[in-house]
Amino acid sequence: MHRMLRVVGWPVLAVAAIAAISLSSGDPFFWRGVEPMADVAPGEGVLPDGTKISLPMSEDQWRQVLTPEQFQVCRKHGTERAFTGEYWDEKSPGVYNCVCCGNPLFDARTKFDSGTGWPSFYEPVSTENVGTHEDRSWFMRRTEVHCKKCGAHLGHVFDDGPAPTGQRYCMNSVALRLEKKPGR
Numbered sequence: 483m484h485r486m487l488r489v490v491g492w493p494v495l496a497v498a499a500i501a502a503i504s505l506s507s508g509d510p511f512f513w514r515g516v517e518p519m520a521d522v523a524p525g526e527g528v529l530p531d532g533t534k535i536s537l538p539m540s541e542d543q544w545r546q547v548l549t550p551e552q553f554q555v556c557r558k559h560g561t562e563r564a565f566t567g568e569y570w571d572e573k574s575p576g577v578y579n580c581v582c583c584g585n586p587l588f589d590a591r592t593k594f595d596s597g598t599g600w601p602s603f604y605e606p607v608s609t610e611n612v613g614t615h616e617d618r619s620w621f622m623r624r625t626e627v628h629c630k631k632c633g634a635h636l637g638h639v640f641d642d643g644p645a646p647t648g649q650r651y652c653m654n655s656v657a658l659r660l661e662k663k664p665g666r
Contacts, residue, residue: 561637569655578653585611587636590660
């Protein structure tokens with residue numbers, strides 16, 4: 483034990499112990515700061531296959547209608563790997579809707595290449611459809627973006643985007659469904 487302490491040091495062992503305890507509790511301290519949306523109004527949504535759903539839905543109901551990756555990102559505040567999503571380099575005209583409820587979120591005309599590997603937009607279709615709140619998970623302070631209709635986690639917004647807004651809405655492809663509109 484003494485030899486390990488000399489090589490690794492007390493601070494590293496202390497952090498490892500805290501992380502192990504936190505992970506075993508099912509509530510890691512580095513995930514805190516992101517709470518599920520409680521302000522989702524009752525209503526109706528539409529899944530990508532056209533199925534109508536009633537909102538809000540329970541966690542079990544979401545698990546039944548979403549893929550495991552969609553559930554992890556949209557309902558558990560996950561993030562897909564950069565440059566792997568369906569829409570990071572998509573150029574088609576149309577509207578990007580919430581994969582969970584069909585709410586219109588971003589117009590393809592506001593999409594730009596941010597070089598990050600995620601689809602990025604400089605503004606939402608409407609601030610009535612997209613909400614934000616502080617996210618202090620993973621030892622960072624960011625602004626999370628969510629669907630105001632169903633509470634789905636979409637991604638984060640940053641203040642390093644292009645004109646006219648200076649915003650970069652960095653979204654997870656798996657949280658979006660592109661409704662292509664020819665000629666837009």
